[in-house]
Amino acid sequence: MKVYSGPMSFYGAKVLIAAIEKGLPIEVEFLGFDLRSPTPYGRHDEVDRINPKRQVPVLIDGPLELFDSTVIAEYFEDLVPSRPLWPATIRDRARARLLEMKIDEIWFPKILRLRDLRWTPDAAESAECRAVVRAFYEGLEETLGDRDFLVASFSNADIAAYLAQLFAAMLGEPMPAEFKALNAWRKRIEARPSVAKVCGDMLDHLAAARFPAPQFAA
Numbered sequence: 001m002k003v004y005s006g007p008m009s010f011y012g013a014k015v016l017i018a019a020i021e022k023g024l025p026i027e028v029e030f031l032g033f034d035l036r037s038p039t040p041y042g043r044h045d046e047v048d049r050i051n052p053k054r055q056v057p058v059l060i061d062g063p064l065e066l067f068d069s070t071v072i073a074e075y076f077e078d079l080v081p082s083r084p085l086w087p088a089t090i091r092d093r094a095r096a097r098l099l100e101m102k103i104d105e106i107w108f109p110k111i112l113r114l115r116d117l118r119w120t121p122d123a124a125e126s127a128e129c130r131a132v133v134r135a136f137y138e139g140l141e142e143t144l145g146d147r148d149f150l151v152a153s154f155s156n157a158d159i160a161a162y163l164a165q166l167f168a169a170m171l172g173e174p175m176p177a178e179f180k181a182l183n184a185w186r187k188r189i190e191a192r193p194s195v196a197k198v199c200g201d202m203l204d205h206l207a208a209a210r211f212p213a214p215q216f217a218a
């Protein structure tokens, strides 16, 4: 099984963490990536052939070719149901899927926008983005309540949320200390070998590119 990703790809990292959690051996090929470019990803013929959106991650498993992190994660779930990455009950599974979709499609794009706005921190859109990131943290703290994980058991929603907050921290908006339950959750998630490995590799890439690591992950 082969995955095309990027060394700093949020969506690719979701897939790499899920593969390790599932015990699935995968070969990873990273596309060229220039952190300082507004269009950081280099082109790759296989990615462009398989994904009309020309985005990573892309997965090849023999004759099966997939794209989109969530579609790939669902394939992993069917391949290895004995190590579930969705909660047990139908309603909790629906809740976790909705939360993961919200992180992927609503929260993370706003967080990533901070990358483009970092040269204009005083612009109205920068303030709006920072307010959205704060609302993201507040929403997660409320969702978490007094549980160990965002929905019932460790799931793809925790993976997506962990990565989103890591990117927010990298882009200057780390999780505020006042969110006690959420900070404890963050430590719980980053202690998982899958998360430590994939995020450690990302932070190594940042260091090699001489980008400062987020304070809590230094």
Ligand SMILES: N[C@@H](CCC(=O)N[C@@H](CS)C(=O)NCC(=O)O)C(=O)O
Pocket (backbone or CB within 6 Å): 006, 008, 009, 010, 011, 012, 041, 054, 055, 056, 057, 067, 068, 069, 070, 104
């Ligand atoms: N919904 C897609 C989003 C994929 C995506 O946005 N990938 C980014 C990397 S994190 C990408 O390839 N960007 C390059 C581009 O859009 O040209 C998924 O979940 O896989």
